[in-house]
Amino acid sequence: MVADYLVIALYIAGMVGVGWYGMRLARTKSDYLVAGRRLGWFMYSGTMSAIVLGGASTIGGVGLGYTHGISGAWLVLTIGLGILLLHALFARRLVKLRVYTVSEMLDLRYGGSSTVIAGVVMWGYTLMLTVTSTLSFATIFNVLFQLPSMLGIAVGGSIVVLYSVLGGMWSITLTDIAQFVIKTIGIMFLLLPVAVTAAGGFGEMSSRLDPGFFRLDSIGGATIFTYVLTYGFGLLIGQDIWQRVFTARSPKVATAGGIISGVYCLAYGFTGALIGTAARVLYPNLGDPDDAFATVVEQLLPSGVRGLVLAAALSALMSTSSGALIACSTVSTTDILAKLRRKPADGSDVSASRMTTLVLGIVAIGIAMLVDDVVNALTVAYNVLVGGLLVAILGGLVWKRGTRVGAVASMVVGSVVVIASMIVFGLSATEPIYYGLGAALLSYVVVSLLTPPTEPAVLRAWTQRLAGVSAVEPADASAGNSEPAEQAGADK
Known part of the structure; x- marks a missing residue:
């Protein structure tokens, strides 16, 4: 396991280093919360894919494949369909609005302050999403280092909080791109072919499993419809998703990058389901379907490669956790604290956003330690x-x-x-x-x-x-119009 530990250590050090670099780019509220609205299509599609494909899509997606076969892909497929629908119909308009939160959009559209309920609901949603992702670190660090649950949550959560506090959305974007690449290589290009080959290929898998494992509807129409309503529609309005839309350099970038991300999510959904189906052939008596991912990784991959794939799973958790955390921080500072103060925050001062992100990160880690099922x-x-x-x-x-x-x-x-x-x-x-x-x-x-x-x-x-x-964003007017060289070239 020495090689695996080395890979994981390098990965964690890299995430912290990228977060430190992102601090140099986060000079205004716009920089900290929406990466200066400067992302091109590659960074946009990568970071959008990273945030929506978290632990549930990776570990849970493999578990659904273990239980239902390729029909288990529907959880992630509905996420991909939601991303496609959002960017085909609404992304251009959202980018043009130049707002930071869903509640600001409602205020602008309907007039007046009509969004107290929206702000509270969105705050609770993003906080619980952060807690859920943070809680998942317990499983990964237990597999890697046999750490107790609380210590695993503290370690994983602290890494996410550290780079999120340092550079905000710039740090999260840069780490998401690294995580997107690692996740693609580890899950799609390494684990999938190894698992399918070990199971004897598609022919052997078909002969050893019930035909229902290779039907797209075997999970049930009611379940598919519920996934569409809950996750597909949820992605249309979630603050964590909209905040990524707001990072696009232009409406055209958002549309093109989002469609690429949606297609990638569809491919990722089938990848996880096929890995789970192969695991069902190889290890038919697992007590918990969610153990399929860790079992395949531990049993089939050599040292070093195993560390890379576990880093891919860790990256899936970190990208979702950090995205939810910055979304919760944005709702707190823009929709709640600003209304309590009855005046907008100074756009040139990101200290309030950093402090809010730190406090919420600590709260999320604390809640994850206190509960065992969220x-x-x-x-x-x-x-x-x-x-x-x-x-x-x-x-x-x-x-x-x-x-x-x-x-x-x-x-x-x-x-x-x-x-x-x-x-x-x-x-x-x-x-x-x-x-x-x-x-x-x-x-x-x-x-x-x-x-x-x-x-x-x-x-x-x-x-x-x-x-x-x-x-033009008034909140950033005081920061001037100068563009740091690092930001101007970040996506070129």
């Missing part, structure tokens, strides 16, 4: 996110007749119905998301039609922003 909490956050906010957000983007009162009504009613339905049907039931979305849509349409239309001045400002007018 899946239900994350499910609650996703259900409330989609059931409470999806209609108001997408409605504002596509329906001009939607009003602020209608948006608030849909957020309140959708959130209440989702929570009540989870109490009645259970946290893991599929009914809450259906009832929540239906109630939110009905409330939005009916209340919007019964209330006066949005003021023309508000809609005019919204239309102008979508057209790219008044797109």
